[in-house]
Amino acid sequence: MSEKRDYRDTVFLPKTDFPMKAGLPAKEPGILARWEDEGLYRQLREARSGREKFILHDGPPYANGNIHIGHALNKVLKDAVVRTQTLLGKDAPYVPGWDCHGLPIEWKIEEAYRKKKKNKDEVPPAEFRQECREYAAEWVAVQSEQFKRLGVMGEWDKPYLTMAPEAEAGIVAELLKFAENDMLYRGAKPVMWSPVEKTALAEAEVEYEDIVSTQIDVAFEIVESPIEELVGAHAVIWTTTPWTIPVNQALAYGPEVDYAILHIHTQPDGEVAKTAHVSHVLIAEALIDQFAARIGLADSHYEIVWRGKGSDLAGTKVRHPMHHLGGFFAEPRPMLAGDFVTTDAGTGIVHMAPDHGEDDFELCKANGITPKFVVEDDGRYREDWGWLPRTDERSGSVINPKFNAPDGPICSDLKEAGALLSASADYQHSYPHSWRSKAKVIFRCTPQWFVPMDKPLGTFDYAVADAGLLGGAVALGTQADKTATLRETAMAAIDETRFVPAKGKNRIGSMVEGRPDWVLSRQRAWGVPITLFVNRESGEYLVDKAVNARIVEAIRQDGVDAWSQENAAQLLGPDYAVEDFEMVTDILDVWFDSGSTHAFVLESDNWPDLQSPADLYLEGSDQHRGWFQSSLLESCATRGRAPYRQVLTHGFTMAADGRKMSKSLGNTIDPLKVMEEYGADIIRLWALSVDYSEDHRIGPEILKGVADQYRKLRNTFRYMLGALGEFSEDERVGVAEMPELERYVVTLLGELDTKLRTHVANYDFDAYTRALLDFMNEDLSAFFFDIRKDRLYCDAPGSMERRAYRTVLDTLFNALIRYAAPVLVFTAEEVWSTRHPANDPNGGGSVHLLEWPEIPAADADASRWEALRSLRERVMEAIEPLRREKVIRSGLEAEVEVPASAVPEGFDTGDLATLFITGTVTLGDGDAVTVTKSDDAKCGRCWRLLPEVDEDGDLCNRCEDVVAKMDAAE
Structure with a gap:
């Protein structure tokens, strides 16, 4: 028996220098350098x-x-x-x-x-x-x-x-x-202030964190009122910022709120309230139960002796619990109507410190009460302040929890004065913090520069x-x-x-x-100065176009250092005296x-x-x-x-488990290290694959999954590069002349093109990337390439069918490399330069200079092919158990019977065997797909099992014809 011929050298296998292993960390810097050089x-x-x-x-x-x-x-x-x-x-x-x-x-x-x-x-x-x-x-x-x-x-x-x-x-x-345009003003308003950074903060510089604060109930004795029953009673306020009590200037009530006076005739159970010299308290009726619980007051301990509306409290005055200190503290405090007062929590009476609250400031301003500016930039009281001045050994920063604690100096003094009804360090709430220092901020009234939001823009x-x-x-x-x-x-x-x-x-x-x-001013050194000259007598800032032009030109020449007292005379020019103006020292x-x-x-x-x-x-x-x-x-x-x-x-990037990234938790992902391990294209593929519109995740396992996706895409390009070796325009086939499968794939490419254009218009990059990956993995690698690899390897180079396939491959390549370029910038360049090196007379240059591809029109009926692909999936599922049990090694050894009713019109059994990559296909009357092992012999070149092959190793008709022509040519 003669030895069978080895036909491997007659098969047209893809050839390319493009490596399967990417080696991106080493390769990408070189590509970057080339871009820079060029x-x-x-x-x-x-x-x-x-x-x-x-x-x-x-x-x-x-x-x-x-x-x-x-x-x-x-x-x-x-x-x-x-x-x-x-x-x-x-x-x-x-x-x-x-x-x-x-x-x-x-x-x-x-x-x-x-x-x-x-x-x-x-x-x-x-x-x-x-x-x-x-x-x-x-x-x-x-x-x-x-x-x-x-x-x-x-x-x-x-x-x-x-x-x-x-x-x-x-x-x-x-x-x-x-x-x-008169759209600046200097005013004193409470702004968010960081005592740690010693500057005002904008809302954008603040983040909110949950904290636990001291909550206190404090009694203010009523010393004057049109209602006789109120005099001698105590209006009770509740606050979570004890440090603001030393700056209290008024109390606020809700005009429509129902209030009551409680006569407390039994000693409360609460430790703090026992020391208070209070027997009649004024609070909102709706908050009596909450108040009683805080101070340890049972129902039998009190009775209501007066009821009235908030509006009845007009003209009432109280005195500060620390009135014995004299001076500021001895002055009576008015009770004022405030629409912002609610009965959600507290006592329904709010203490007003215009230095430290926006509502406080506006209400007090409307009633002729001005801030005292007693808290300095480091969060401590002024040296001359009558209660806890910065020289007091008990003084401390107002953001220090110990300063505000139930046993801290504020509460201790209030307790000694008999005004503290409750104090507990257990109030949980959200509170603003500086996003830089992470320290709590305060509301502090200081002179600042503002842009008015509600003033007509006017003359500009x-x-x-x-x-x-x-x-x-x-x-x-x-x-x-x-x-x-x-x-x-x-x-x-x-x-x-x-x-x-x-x-x-x-x-x-x-x-x-x-x-x-908008608060524009900051009290720091490193920034752009607020370049205004303020008249010392009138308090108005100077508006002079010539002066302004000199200021701008000076800063253009010398930067912000040009705004200095030494340059004041030169900036003002001959029309103004330096001594008449103050240079603003705040920065923007x-x-x-x-x-x-x-x-x-x-x-x-x-x-x-x-x-x-x-x-x-x-x-x-x-x-x-x-x-x-x-x-x-x-x-x-x-x-x-x-x-x-x-x-x-x-959105924000979270750890793989959905938690915020934190160095202390050890769950951060450093992009520099990712590039060292995987390459930049992997980060890009991750970034453009997540739904960035929401918070999204990254972690080691997620990156491994992205790397797997990348490998599939890379190998798809590698296959196309090999399959397109030595492709020339002489080989091209018009779409109308192509087999229907090729026309169908061109149709799919056109549909992908439309989708990608829409995704670009909507900046929907995860959908863009997913559509691209799905097309390359499912429509090409798992379907089109899988079916047509036999034609590529075994058909004669000049056959119309093989030329049509390679023409579509060229169309796909030129489109897909463009689509992929914005995502995988380095890999796309590597792929393009592999096919079109710098010295290529037909191409060369960078892939990133290309424009969106023009996709040829194709007339394939996509619905017929969707039905056929569905049937193909059923066939592959039916083959898999036999392959797993080693009855057959691949679908080429299978004889398959499929329901005739499931086959779209126009496909014969030979077409189906090609599309299903099986030995033979027959049509049956039933609904099931059945698979048996073929008894046919295997072609020694294409490995298909066909009735026309006499025995294993012989050639099928197609391969015999191709080999004969090759032998003749040699």
């Missing part, structure tokens, strides 16, 4: 010059520390937006930026001073600011490289920095527009085409309604803006609708800095590729109260419109 970003700008623009304006991260996983998600999302818009053929430049001023950097420099036993107050301000500037510059450089390592493409050689003199001048120019002419103090000609907007307030203008702008997800509109809308006046809220970026970036000649308003702002959902809002207010006040057309928000 000036890829500048090439893109030139290629898209003159096209429709799409401007994503970068919200500046803070220049302080290495990037974290939240930074990575944010920057990858932005990069995906820019790249997909670029792929659509638009001119989409990206200018990154950094927020450089502010407290965290100042703190770092102060920490270094403390280690060196150095006093910040003894360092010249300019020298201190220079150290802050150098610190920020160092982290800008570090973060810039880290963002580039993620594959984020942009103007990295020319970012915007809020600490650049040009930017600082731009910020000052915007501030002075407010001043010129938005139609002016002059960019004003910064020079240049930039259209700022259209003429706005001059009678509208900033709040009304901002609310109208919100209505005109697209929010993704849509719920963002209600979120920012409710914040703007209810927000107080850093949210005003970043809120002005649209002005000094989008409208600047420094970045001529940009334009205003931006098409998109994209940040975390916390920026509804931060950058989105400060930018909105700044632009509405100076331009009468929002600085953006669309706002996209993403």
Whole structure:
């Protein structure tokens, strides 16, 4: 018997140098270096010059520390937006930026001073600011490289920095527009204040944490009232901030609340109340039971001796529990009607400290009662204050729990005065904390600079085409309604803006609708100064366009150090005497800095590729109260419109178990380490696969799953590269001439194209990535490629069927590599350059210079193929048990009978055997799919079991013809 021929050298197996193992951590830096050497970003700008623009304006991260996983998600999302818009053929430049001023950097420099036993107050301000500037510059450089390592493409050689003199001048120019339009005022209002950082805080700089506080009931003796029964009784207040009692100036009641006087005729059981010299108390009737429980008062211990409405209390006065200290404390306190008083908790009577509460301030102001400014910037009482001054050995910071404790100095003194009815350190509630120091904040009344929310914007002419103090000609907007307030203008702008997800509109809308006046001032050193001269006699700030122009130009030349007393005369000019004016020493809220970026970036000649308003702002959902809002207010006040057309928000990245990431819990994921282990493309694939609109998760197992998805996608491209070896245009087949399966796949590609365009328009990148992966894994690898690999390997190279398959592969490749490029920026470049190396006369260059593909039209009836694929799944399920039991080794050894009724019209049994990758297929009358082992012999080349093969190792008719032609050619 003669030896059978080995036909392996006659099979056309895919060949490619593209490796299965990615090796991304080692490979990606080299690709980055090549992009930089070739000036890829500048090439893109030139290629898209003159096209429709799409401007994503970068919200500046803070220049302080290495990037974290939240930074990575944010920057990858932005990069995906820019790249997909670029792929659509638009001119989409990206200018990154950094927020450089502010407290965290100042703190770092102060920490270094403390280690060196150095006093910040003894360092010249300019020298201190220079150290802050150098610190920020160092982290800008570090973060810039880290963002580039993620594959984020942009103007990295020319970012915007809020600490650049040009930017600082731009910020000052915007501030002075407010001043010129009378949209600034200095007033004393309670603002959120951090005693640790010694500065006012904006709402965006505050986070709320659950804490346990001391709650106390305090009795204020009624000394005067139109109602005789009230005199000698005690009005009882309840508070969770004992430290505010030393600044009490009034009590508030609800005009419509029902009140009662309780006659306490038996000693209470509560330890504190036993020491109180109180027998008649005034409280809201609805809160008697809660009050009695707090002080240990049983029903039999008291009786109601008077009832009345809150409105009956008008004209009533009380005296402070510490009235024996004299001075401020000896003055009677009025009881005032307050609409904010409720019966939800407490006693229905609220103590008023206008220094430390917004409602308190407004009610007292309306009644001619002014703040006393007794708590200093470190949270301690003034030295001259009559109760617990900072010189008292019992004095302490008002945020110190021990200071407010039931046995602390406040409660101890009230107890000794016989006014403390209850005190317990068990009240759980949410309380604002500084997000930087994590310390509790207080409401503290201090002189600050504000932007009014409810004053008509008035005389500012938005139609002016002059960019004003910064020079240049930039259209700022259209003429706005001059009678509208900033709040009304901002609310109208919100209505005109697209929010993704849509719920963002209600979120920012409710914040703007209810927000107080914007507090602009901070009492620190590292920031942009509030460049105002205030007349010492009138208290009014100077409005003079010539002076303002000199201020802006000086800061453009020398940065914020130009705002100094030494330069006052030069800035004021010859028309004003220096001694008549005070230079404001406060700095601007850093949210005003970043809120002005649209002005000094989008409208600047420094970045001529940009334009205003931006098409998109994209940040975390916390920026509804931060950058989105400060930018909105700044632009509405100076331009009468929002600085953006669309706002996209993403959620926060949580640990794999859904908990917040924390170093103490050891559940943080460092993107730098992930890139070292997996590569940047894995982070990108994760970031663009999660539902970023909500909080989302990451962890080691999640990353392993992403890496598995990546390997499948990589191997799909690897297969296409090998299968397309030496493909030429001479081989191409028109779609109309192709077999129906090929036309069906082109139809599917067209459907995918439509889906992806929709996902790009909606910034729905998880749906975009999922659709791409599903198509490549399910429609191609598991279906089309699986079926057609036999044709690729065994058909004659010149056959129309094989040429049609390779034509579709080429169409798929050219589309899919473009679709994948915004997601897997490095891998897409590697794949493209493998097929089109730099010296390729038919291609070369970067994949990222390509535009969205044009998909040829195809007329396949997709519904017929969906039915056939469903039947194919049933066949594969029926084959699997026989394969698992080793009855057969593969579907090629199977004879399959399928229900004739399940086969769409136009498919014969040969077609079905090809599509199911089985030996033979027959049609049956029943509903079941049956599988038996074939008795046919196996072709020695294609391995199919067919009746036409005489014995194992012989060739089927097709293979015999192909081999004969190959032999003849040799």
